Amino acid sequence: MLADQQILRIPGPSPIPPSVQRAMSQPMIGHRGLETKELLQQIKPELKTVFGTKQDILLIAGSGTAGLEAAVVNTVSSGDEVLVIVTGAFGDRFAKICNEYKTNVHRIDTAWGEAVNPDVIKDYLKSHSGIKAVFATYCETSTGVLNPVDEIAKIVHTYSDALFIVDGVSCVGGVKTKMDDWGIDILVTGSQKAMMLPAGLTFLAVSQRAWKTIEENKQSRFYLDLKKYRDNLAKDSTPFTPALSLLFGLKQVLKLMQEEGLEEVYKRHQLMKEMTRSAFRALQIPLLTNDTAASPTVTAIKPGDFRAEDLRRLLKKDFNLSVAGGQQHMKGEIFRIGHMGYCSPADVLQVISIIEIGIKKAGGNIELGKGTRAAQEIYLG
Structure with missing residues (x-):
């Protein structure tokens, strides 16, 4: 690092x-x-x-x-x-x-x-x-x-x-x-x-x-x-x-x-949202919100077989990657990924790939690369 x-x-x-x-x-x-x-x-x-x-x-x-x-x-x-x-x-x-x-x-x-x-x-x-x-x-x-x-x-x-x-x-x-x-x-x-x-x-x-x-x-x-x-x-x-x-x-x-055009800005955020959500679906890790309610700027994930805070600690220690935790009664229950502003699909692919490693190290039962591949397919689709 x-x-x-x-x-x-x-x-x-x-x-x-x-x-x-x-x-x-x-x-x-x-x-x-x-x-x-x-x-x-x-x-x-x-x-x-x-x-x-x-x-x-x-x-x-x-x-x-x-x-x-x-x-x-x-x-x-x-x-x-x-x-x-x-x-x-x-x-x-x-x-x-x-x-x-x-x-x-x-x-x-x-x-x-x-x-x-x-x-x-x-x-x-x-x-x-x-x-x-x-x-x-x-x-x-x-x-x-x-x-x-x-x-x-x-x-x-x-x-x-x-x-x-x-x-x-x-x-x-x-x-x-x-x-x-x-x-x-x-x-x-x-x-x-x-x-x-x-x-x-x-x-x-x-x-x-x-x-x-x-x-x-x-x-x-x-x-x-x-x-x-x-x-x-x-x-x-x-x-x-x-x-x-x-x-x-x-x-x-x-x-x-x-220069980008506001409509293109909105499309980019929508694409990053869909890539992120598709990745965690492929990894079979629950999302906090349904598709209709989901924001294009932040995604909340509610893991089951590993602790959100363990994942956040490992990501920070191993890769200097910061994702957010939960607030109030959700503290320790969820983690949140921001994909807004100066962020691109390339950044999403990097983050998903790193998070997959973190999930493995945190004890999550996933197949490495499955989430990244799902995000790639959304991008290509």
Whole structure:
């Protein structure tokens, strides 16, 4: 094993393209100068395409959780009724944020590994007319589930006057996203997942409908006040010091996406998902999610005859390959493979081949090469 060779296949942070690393190493510039103004002018239109919106995308120096909290604190106040759809650890995080601001939290919980049934939301909204905002997770990173946010949005707007607010942190940039067409009111993502940047930048897109609510909301906020970001972005500026190195990198990320073409980006992620899932099926190792609910950016596996943590330890020790473990009650029960952003089918083949060795060493009863071959056949097919 080479000490400097890191194989990072967790669902974020994800690897950084070399050209993006070079872009981020540019000399620092004045954040109130003409260069930063021009940088924001170049970034703004390309980001809209990734989100599928005509709205400007707000840029906040902070993690994805800062974006989730901003979505809460700007739209609801203490005592407001909100509905949080919880399909894993990050849906639960949305609920915890709402609880911190003393809202009246209603929850729809699903079994981990399952996507939410939109009909359950419809029935809930029909019997709870006071819901002011519905919070959902597009890709639930902890389980590898992709929720049908397009269907949920239709239901929210048909059966309530609530805002529909979506955590897209682990999938925007890697899966089809049509914020305006679907009717999402606020969409949040972070820099360190499919957006191929280090952690430290959060993005929010806000509908005109949501802006009306934000303008009327009396909840106190300062750094996370989205009106400040909107008003400054209109002047190609930011209300507070921006993460300039990440903005340099973001410009290059958007160039890479444009050159590949967003539809091709989505096809690549779909292919990597199918290769990964086919490999573990061939090895007869259970997947946590079914095909319909599976995310193109992360796959969760629930082994039976070997321990997930033993596998993770062996992969790290022998190959410096990092895959993620489970969270909360799934800790030690599953492992998760990230295939998002700067990741290709070649990377998937490498990872599957290495994991097969790790499974053997961890005591799993598999035939070496069977998973790799299955992934190869998906690629060729």
